[in-house]
Amino acid sequence: MKHLLLAAAVASLAFPVTAQEPAPIPSPGEIAAAAPASDWTAIAPSDLLVMDLAPDARGKARRVVIQLMPAPFSQGWIGNIRKLSAAHWWDGTSINRVQDNYVVQWGDATEKKAMPEGLVMVPENAYLSQRQRGRTTWLPFTNGAYAPHHGVVAGWPVAWNVDAAWPVHCYGMVGVGRNLSPDTGTGAELYTVIGHAPRHLDRNIALVGRVISGIEHLSSLPRGTGALGFYETEAERVPIASVRIATELPEANQPRFEYLSTESDSFARYADARANRRDPFFIKPAGGADICNIPVPVRAVGEGSK
Amino acid sequence: MKHLLLAAAVASLAFPVTAQEPAPIPSPGEIAAAAPASDWTAIAPSDLLVMDLAPDARGKARRVVIQLMPAPFSQGWIGNIRKLSAAHWWDGTSINRVQDNYVVQWGDATEKKAMPEGLVMVPENAYLSQRQRGRTTWLPFTNGAYAPHHGVVAGWPVAWNVDAAWPVHCYGMVGVGRNLSPDTGTGAELYTVIGHAPRHLDRNIALVGRVISGIEHLSSLPRGTGALGFYETEAERVPIASVRIATELPEANQPRFEYLSTESDSFARYADARANRRDPFFIKPAGGADICNIPVPVRAVGEGSK
Numbered sequence: 001m002k003h004l005l006l007a008a009a010v011a012s013l014a015f016p017v018t019a020q021e022p023a024p025i026p027s028p029g030e031i032a033a034a035a036p037a038s039d040w041t042a043i044a045p046s047d048l049l050v051m052d053l054a055p056d057a058r059g060k061a062r063r064v065v066i067q068l069m070p071a072p073f074s075q076g077w078i079g080n081i082r083k084l085s086a087a088h089w090w091d092g093t094s095i096n097r098v099q100d101n102y103v104v105q106w107g108d109a110t111e112k113k114a115m116p117e118g119l120v121m122v123p124e125n126a127y128l129s130q131r132q133r134g135r136t137t138w139l140p141f142t143n144g145a146y147a148p149h150h151g152v153v154a155g156w157p158v159a160w161n162v163d164a165a166w167p168v169h170c171y172g173m174v175g176v177g178r179n180l181s182p183d184t185g186t187g188a189e190l191y192t193v194i195g196h197a198p199r200h201l202d203r204n205i206a207l208v209g210r211v212i213s214g215i216e217h218l219s220s221l222p223r224g225t226g227a228l229g230f231y232e233t234e235a236e237r238v239p240i241a242s243v244r245i246a247t248e249l250p251e252a253n254q255p256r257f258e259y260l261s262t263e264s265d266s267f268a269r270y271a272d273a274r275a276n277r278r279d280p281f282f283i284k285p286a287g288g289a290d291i292c293n294i295p296v297p298v299r300a301v302g303e304g305s306k
Numbered sequence: 307m308k309h310l311l312l313a314a315a316v317a318s319l320a321f322p323v324t325a326q327e328p329a330p331i332p333s334p335g336e337i338a339a340a341a342p343a344s345d346w347t348a349i350a351p352s353d354l355l356v357m358d359l360a361p362d363a364r365g366k367a368r369r370v371v372i373q374l375m376p377a378p379f380s381q382g383w384i385g386n387i388r389k390l391s392a393a394h395w396w397d398g399t400s401i402n403r404v405q406d407n408y409v410v411q412w413g414d415a416t417e418k419k420a421m422p423e424g425l426v427m428v429p430e431n432a433y434l435s436q437r438q439r440g441r442t443t444w445l446p447f448t449n450g451a452y453a454p455h456h457g458v459v460a461g462w463p464v465a466w467n468v469d470a471a472w473p474v475h476c477y478g479m480v481g482v483g484r485n486l487s488p489d490t491g492t493g494a495e496l497y498t499v500i501g502h503a504p505r506h507l508d509r510n511i512a513l514v515g516r517v518i519s520g521i522e523h524l525s526s527l528p529r530g531t532g533a534l535g536f537y538e539t540e541a542e543r544v545p546i547a548s549v550r551i552a553t554e555l556p557e558a559n560q561p562r563f564e565y566l567s568t569e570s571d572s573f574a575r576y577a578d579a580r581a582n583r584r585d586p587f588f589i590k591p592a593g594g595a596d597i598c599n600i601p602v603p604v605r606a607v608g609e610g611s612k
Contacts, residue, residue, distance in 0.1 A: 100522045101477050124589050144450040145581070145594030171407050171502045180586050196477045196502050196598050200583050203590040216406045216529040223522040275451070277506050280486050283430050284509040288451030290596070292502050 027279040028270050032297040035266035040258040040299070041155065043067055048246035048255060049085060049209065051106075053095070053217055054239040064214035065246075065255050066174050066192075067298075069126070069156065069167065069207065077122040077176070078208060080187035082245060087116040089188065090243035095221060099229025101195030104218040105177055107188050109237060115188065122176045122185040125203045128158060128165040136165065137262055141275045141288040146199040150291035152262035152271075156210075157291045159202065169193055169201045170292035172211040194219040197292040212257055212298045260297040270297065333585040334576050338603040341572035346564040346605070347461065349373055354552035354561060355391060355515065357412075359401070359523055360545040370520040371552075371561050372480050372498075373604075375432070375462065375473065375513065383428040383482070384514060386493040388551060393422040395494065396549035401527060405535025407501030410524040411483055413494050415543060421494065428482045428491040431509045434464060434471040442471065443568060447581045447594040452505040456597035458568035458577075462516075463597045465508065473513045476503050476598035480515040500525040503598040518563055518604045566603040576603065 026034065047070055053062035068078055084090060090106075093113070097105035128136075136153040144150065147159035150168070159168050169175070174192045178185035185206065192211050211218070226232040246254045260267050273279075275289035332340070353376055359368040374384055390396060396412075399419070403411035434442070442459040450456065453465035456474070465474050475481070480498045484491030491512065498517050517524070532538040552560045566573050579585075581595035 098526075100525055142451050145448050145596055146592050197596070199596065199599065200580070200588070200592045202592065204583075204588050219406055220404075220526050220528055222526055274506070277510075282506070282510050286452050286506045286508065290451055290503070290505065293505065 024280045025278040026273070027277070028273040029297075030279075031266060031270045031273055032260055035260055035264065035270075039261050039264035039266040041261045042301075043155075043212075043257045043259060043298075044070075045246040045254055045256065048257065049081065049243060050246050050249060050255060051090070051243045052241045054241050056217075062214065062217040063255075064217055065212055065257070066209045067212045067257070068209040070154070077120055077187055077206065080119045080122065081208060083116045083118060084188055085243050085245050085248070088242065088244075089113070089116060090240050093240050094237035095218065095231075095240065096224075096237055097191075097228065097230045098194075098218075098221045098224050100223045102193070102198060102229065103191040104194050104221065105189065105191040106240060107177065107190065109234075113188075115186065119186045119188075122178070122187055122206045124178070125166055125206050126208075128153070128160075128167075133160060133165040136160070137268075139271055139275075139289075139291065139294065142291045142294070143288075144290060146202060152267070152294075152296065155259045155262050155296050157294070157296070159291065166203055167207045168197070168291060169199050169205075169207065170197050170210075170295065171195070172215050172295075173207050174209040174211060175201070175205045175207045178205060192218060197290070199292075212259075213255065213300060256301040258299055258301055262296060267296075270294075330586045331584040332579070333583075334579040335603075336585075337572060337576045337579055338566055341566055341570065341576075345567050345570035345572040347567045348607075349461075349518075349563045349565060349604075350376075351552040351560055351562065354563070355387065355549060356552050356555060356561060357396070357549045358547045360547050362523075368520065368523040369561075370523055371518055371563070372515045373518045373563070373565075374515040376460070383426055383493055383512065386425045386428065387514060389422045389424060390492075390494055391549050391551050391554070394548065394550075395419070395422060396546050399546050400543035401524065401537075401546065402530075402543055403497075403534065403536045404500075404524075404527045404530050406529045408499070408504060408535065409497040410500050410527065411495065411497040412546060413483065413496065415540075419494075421492065425492045425494075428484070428493055428512045430484070431472055431512050432514075434459070434466075434473075439466060439471040442466070443574075445577055445581075445595075445597065445600065447578075448597045448600070449594075450596060452508060458573070458600075458602065461565045461568050461602050463600070463602070465597070472509055474503070474597060475499055475505050475507045475511075475513065476516075476601065477501070478517040478521050478601075479513050480517060481507070481511045481513045484511060498524060503596070505598075518565075519561065519606060562607045564605055564607055568602060573602075576600075 047068045049066040051064040093108045095106045096109045136151045138151040142150040147161050149160050157168050171193050176185040176187050177189035224231045231237050271294050274294045276285040353374045355372040357370040399414045401412045402415045442457045444457040448456040455466050463474050477499050482491040482493050483495035530537045537543050577600050580600045582591040
């Protein structure tokens with residue numbers, strides 16, 4: 001069957017290798033899959049936000065797992081997310097907006113639901129601390145239009161210039177919806193990117209995490225026909241059954257994930273291979289890659305992640 | 307209602323403007339919408355490939371319109387597409403693959419359907435002619451990882467280096483599926499990008515056009531659960547009712563489109579605004595933009611395009 005090569009995951013190509021031929025050069029996904037266990041880092045269950053949508057039309061469960069950015073990427077306002085989850089605030093809210101090649105957004109469509117006490121206002125963006133910035137691995141082949149430097153730190157894609165460093169709006173990143181005023185977001189209204197990275201939002205909206213499992217339950221939803229892709233009727237909105245920090249779930253139902261340590265040799269080889277595809281399908285390696293085309297490999301561990 | 311700003315289309319923000327306040331700076335979509343008629347270029351109906359999928363579960367029509375790249379982007383093999391369409395070859399074939407953040411692919415799932423005569427083999431990529439390259443508008447703020455220069459020519463996004471210029475794999479671009487051998491594609495198996503631009507495919511697979519209407523009928527399909535996102539059962543595949551060049555359709559059913567001329571002053575202002583968002587929502591203009599974040603505005607004209 002004719003196919004394009006798989007972007008990031010492992011592709012079994014059924015490529016015939018005879019004794020006379022050298023082994024094909026591994027794809028980025030094969031490099032990640034072959035990484036030793038010591039190159040994988042467990043994600044703390046307390047940093048996993050588990051969003052269960054109402055089952056689909058066929059009764060199938062729809063679970064979306066979001067990895068929250070640990071401090072110092074996102075300071076006090078991750079506390080908002082934890083408070084909203086602890087208060088079961090999102091239970092009974094809905095997916096309200098699906099704009100093609102842009103974002104899926106969820107929260108309280110009525111905008112009237114009372115907030116838990118003690119929320120802080122989220123500023124327009126989270127910057128990295130000097131210390132975090134100093135630990136960043138520069139990927140020199142990623143230089144692009146949005147910043148002179150891009151790289152990764154502690155599993156997250158970041159950009160920086162002479163003044164500051166910040167996490168970037170790649171596919172699947174989760175941020176805080178806001179109004180025109182930069183401090184009108186609380187985290188109750190969240191969105192995730194389902195299209196080409198809208199990097200113009202960097203430093204204009206605070207990012208708080210990324211979808212690491214189940215994004216297809218969001219990205220394949222019908223597009224909204226209202227302005228900005230909002231659903232126009234209640235019937236179109238997708239109910240959110242519950243949102244919990246993983247540690248609040250029964251142990252057997254807790255998802256567990258690991259990411260390929262961005263400080264590991266395996267990640268360095270993976271990133272290089274993303275920028276210079278030499279596996280059998282490719283003829284001309286690009287010699288570079290957009291930071292959002294080097295997604296940090298994440299894998300599920302154990303039964304609760306299914 | 308809290309919202310992010312619309313990516314490319316026009317957003318009515320209901321932003322209050324009093325006599326004391328200056329008018330807000332227009333968004334890129336507003337600049338395009340305000341462009342004079344003379345800045346819009348009609349797309350030849352003979353360059354429109356109209357793909358009608360089977361109606362959805364609610365009986366709603368699903369039309370996808372693809373603009374074929376005119377010569378000299380894509381030489382002889384666009385003739386393959388025309389021959390396949392004229393032979394009604396795609397009628398009764400199906401959407402066979404939907405891989406999240408990557409591609410939707412369609413064609414003959416059995417791989418046994420006889421081909422029309424006279425097809426040429428498609429090489430791994432189409433390059434621009436020297437003449438076309440000389441007419442390209444450079445967008446200096448787009449420099450990125452994949453090429454030293456990016457710009458637009460005759461309505462298409464392109465990249466170039468010291469050796470050559472080529473069209474690029476942005477969201478919605480349509481290319482020719484192939485096997486490991488670079489010359490195994492005919493154009494019968496096509497794909498479109500539904501995620502972050504997979505620019506590593508540039509110069510590795512030939513592009514032949516882009517979806518200009520109805521991509522949501524492809525991007526919102528359920529993701530395939532097989533390797534590379536292929537559907538695993540016949541029941542999952544989405545039947546293609548017909549594929550026709552627009553001129554083969556009854557006149558009342560012919561879609562008509564225009565694009566914002568990439569040589570126009572309006573396009574220059576639109577592109578600058580995409581790179582430097584100064585409309586009310588934004589706080590920090592990026593100062594640059596990825597070429598795939600400057601989608602060429604396209605608009606439908608007349609009833610047949612609905």
